[in-house]
Amino acid sequence: MDAASNVRNIAKKEWLAYFNSPVAYVFIVIFLMLSGFFTFMVGHFYEAMQADLSGPNGFFLWHPWLYLILVPAVAMRLWAEERRSGTLELLLTLPVTPAQAIAGKFLAAWLFLLLALALTFPIVVTTAYLGSPDWGAVATGYLGSALLAGAYLAVGMLTSALTRNQVISFILAVVIGLFLILAGYPPVTDVLSRVAPDALVRGVAELSFMTHFESMQRGVIDLRDVVYFAAVVAFMLFATHVVLQNRKTR
Amino acid sequence: MIKADRLAKSFDRRAAVRGVTFEVGKGEVLGFLGPNGAGKTTTMRMITGFLRPDSGTASVNGHDAVREPVEARRAIGYLPENAPAYGDMTVAEFLGFIAGMRGYRGGERDDRVEAVLEKCLLRTVRHQPIDTLSKGYRQRTCFAQAILHDPPVLILDEPTEGLDPNQKKVVRDMIRDMGREKAIVLSTHILEEVEAICTRAIIISDGRIVADGTPADLKRRSRDYNAVTVRVAAPADEVVARLRRVEAARSVETRRAPAGGGECVVRVYPHDGRPVLEAVLAALAEKGWSAREVLTSDGRLDDVFRRLTTTADTAVAGAGKEAA
Numbered sequence: 001m002d003a004a005s006n007v008r009n010i011a012k013k014e015w016l017a018y019f020n021s022p023v024a025y026v027f028i029v030i031f032l033m034l035s036g037f038f039t040f041m042v043g044h045f046y047e048a049m050q051a052d053l054s055g056p057n058g059f060f061l062w063h064p065w066l067y068l069i070l071v072p073a074v075a076m077r078l079w080a081e082e083r084r085s086g087t088l089e090l091l092l093t094l095p096v097t098p099a100q101a102i103a104g105k106f107l108a109a110w111l112f113l114l115l116a117l118a119l120t121f122p123i124v125v126t127t128a129y130l131g132s133p134d135w136g137a138v139a140t141g142y143l144g145s146a147l148l149a150g151a152y153l154a155v156g157m158l159t160s161a162l163t164r165n166q167v168i169s170f171i172l173a174v175v176i177g178l179f180l181i182l183a184g185y186p187p188v189t190d191v192l193s194r195v196a197p198d199a200l201v202r203g204v205a206e207l208s209f210m211t212h213f214e215s216m217q218r219g220v221i222d223l224r225d226v227v228y229f230a231a232v233v234a235f236m237l238f239a240t241h242v243v244l245q246n247r248k249t250r
Numbered sequence: 251m252i253k254a255d256r257l258a259k260s261f262d263r264r265a266a267v268r269g270v271t272f273e274v275g276k277g278e279v280l281g282f283l284g285p286n287g288a289g290k291t292t293t294m295r296m297i298t299g300f301l302r303p304d305s306g307t308a309s310v311n312g313h314d315a316v317r318e319p320v321e322a323r324r325a326i327g328y329l330p331e332n333a334p335a336y337g338d339m340t341v342a343e344f345l346g347f348i349a350g351m352r353g354y355r356g357g358e359r360d361d362r363v364e365a366v367l368e369k370c371l372l373r374t375v376r377h378q379p380i381d382t383l384s385k386g387y388r389q390r391t392c393f394a395q396a397i398l399h400d401p402p403v404l405i406l407d408e409p410t411e412g413l414d415p416n417q418k419k420v421v422r423d424m425i426r427d428m429g430r431e432k433a434i435v436l437s438t439h440i441l442e443e444v445e446a447i448c449t450r451a452i453i454i455s456d457g458r459i460v461a462d463g464t465p466a467d468l469k470r471r472s473r474d475y476n477a478v479t480v481r482v483a484a485p486a487d488e489v490v491a492r493l494r495r496v497e498a499a500r501s502v503e504t505r506r507a508p509a510g511g512g513e514c515v516v517r518v519y520p521h522d523g524r525p526v527l528e529a530v531l532a533a534l535a536e537k538g539w540s541a542r543e544v545l546t547s548d549g550r551l552d553d554v555f556r557r558l559t560t561t562a563d564t565a566v567a568g569a570g571k572e573a574a
Contacts, residue, residue, distance in 0.1 A: 002353070009350040013336070020338040020379075086334030090395070093298045093330070094351045095323045245302075 006096045010104025011111070014078070018112055023074070031070055031116045038062040039123065059123055060141040060217055064181050064209055067152045072173035074113065075156025076166040078105050079244070083164035098244045102237055106157060113149040117142065137219035144216030147229035148209060152177055154236035161243045177209075184208025251276055251325075251403055251433035256306035257296050258457075259289075266292045268457040269306065274450075276402070279429035281448035281465075282437035285559050289457040290437040291331050294405050297435070298328045310403050327401035329409055333392035337381035341372055341391050344380060345398060352399040362398055370394040371420065385412035393421065397428070404428065406436040410443060422447050441551045455559040469549030473557075475523040478530050479505065479515065481543035486514035489539065493518050496533050498526040513542070523549075 018024040039059045082088040091101060127133045152173075159172035182188045184205040193201045205211050212225040252274040259267045267289040274280045282290045295301040297308045299315040299322060308315040313322035336344055345366060349359045367373050370390045375383060380391060389412050396404060409425065410418045425434060426447045438444065444451050445465045453461040453468070461468055469475060482489050486507035493502045498520045506515040520526035527546055534541055 005353075006351065009347065013347050016343065017336070017338060085337065086330065086332055087336055089295070089300050089330040090334050093300050093323055093326070093328045094348070095320045096351065097320060
């Protein structure tokens with residue numbers, strides 16, 4: 001009861017912080033513009049003549065790359081700003097546990113990302129108007145994208161806790177995110193498979209966002225993919241907890 | 251209510267606090283004095299559970315700061331150094347958030363915020379973002395946050411920093427009032443503040459407690475304690491020569507000796523703070539000199555502070571230690 005209300009209070013505060021500043025609006029507008037641009041201009045949505053959001057150049061395919069840059073921008077202030085301005089001392093001397101604070105912040109930022117994702121609905125409406133999409137694939141596409149956003153966010157949360165400098169947090173998160181994409185990106189795995197044994201390549205690829213994200217785009221929910229994303233989030237949040245507990249000053 | 255037992259903490263192998271032990275009970279206002287970097291803030295952070303001590307324990311209301319941090323923090327109101335607050339929130343939003351975190355709901359929550367806005371004279375700025383406030387308002391907003399839940403224990407790190415003299419008086423009066431039924435620890439380097447509101451003072455230097463007592467006790471350790479200053483209508487050298495023969499006098503200094511020689515001001519320092527006034531007046535009377543002005547000192551805190559905190563290497567070693 002107490003824990004739940006602490007988490008809710010902190011989530012509410014973070015949510016307010018996004019909308020009290022231009023960050024929220026800038027993020028949403030840029031995210032919607034870029035996802036539209038890539039889908040229609042780069043992905044040639046109309047020319048493809050397919051009522052399909054998950055295809056080889058489809059709408060969801062761009063999400064790992066958009067999130068790569070945009071999610072660290074949402075996550076970077078979560079802890080770095082608290083450390084820089086000294087409010088971390090205020091927050092962590094209130095009657096909350098660090099785990100509750102982490103959960104509250106993660107929930108707020110994730111819900112915010114989900115809001116941005118939900119606002120892409122016009123593209124679904126367009127697809128439904130032009131043809132008859134596979135609704136199962138649309139649903140798993142959104143689910144996969146939501147989980148992917150959560151995983152990126154958890155990475156950004158960890159890098160934000162590591163430093164009081166938001167720029168450093170951003171860059172670290174992008175680099176880690178890039179690794180997690182490229183480890184399973186076909187052009188990279190193809191090259192790797194020429195020099196490394198298959199088992200190793202597959203092992204590395206299993207670590208990647210891409211492997212698990214793409215399999216969800218085919219309209220199937222494989223429990224292993226869901227577990228993978230949940231595990232990434234859990235691991236990153238746990239690491240955040242360790243970092244916060246072991247900080248030397250603020 | 252507050253108990254610190256051999257608290258110690260170092261940063262990168264440099265000791266910031268080396269074994270600090272004290273207790274503060276209900277009705278006490280403890281002033282924490284010391285030069286910058288002496289370990290005041292680090293000690294307070296260990297009591298509030300923000301920093302984990304390397305060794306030793308801190309407890310509040312019987313709850314250990316490390317093992318039962320949430321219970322301990324419930325009993326504490328804490329004003330951290332530099333009064334941090336969420337700058338993009340308005341004063342009312344910020345205090346509302348704190349009230350929520352302190353477990354207040356609905357109407358009770360609003361009442362708490364309202365009461366503390368009133369008490370800390372913040373009503374006029376309630377809808378202003380904290381980033382747009384002047385230093386004094388910001389400091390009071392953070393102070394309001396600390397007392398919102400009427401905690402039995404208050405830990406205040408430089409509560410009057412950045413306030414103008416009027417605001418300082420308001421905050422001091424509040425602390426003194428609350429001190430009757432709470433246990434309060436406050437740090438400051440304004441010595442007059444200690445004399446004005448503290449029932450007890452601890453001087454900390456280079457991570458160690460070097461003095462612990464009431465402000466009056468501490469002043470008694472001053473070189474000036476019971477020193478007598480007299481203005482006498484007689485030549486300075488004669489007066490000094492006579493007063494040196496007073497038994498309790500440790501030393502005699504000429505404070506002022508105008509060229510004409512008609513009058514002088516002389517100060518007599520006693521041995522071990524013994525009363526020396528009567529002996530001085532008797533000596534003057536014996537010579538037939540009349541004292542035109544007499545002043546006894548009850549000691550000076552800044553003198554004690556300086557002597558206890560500038561021994562050997564501390565003045566240099568302490569500098570910049572708390573900058574991190």
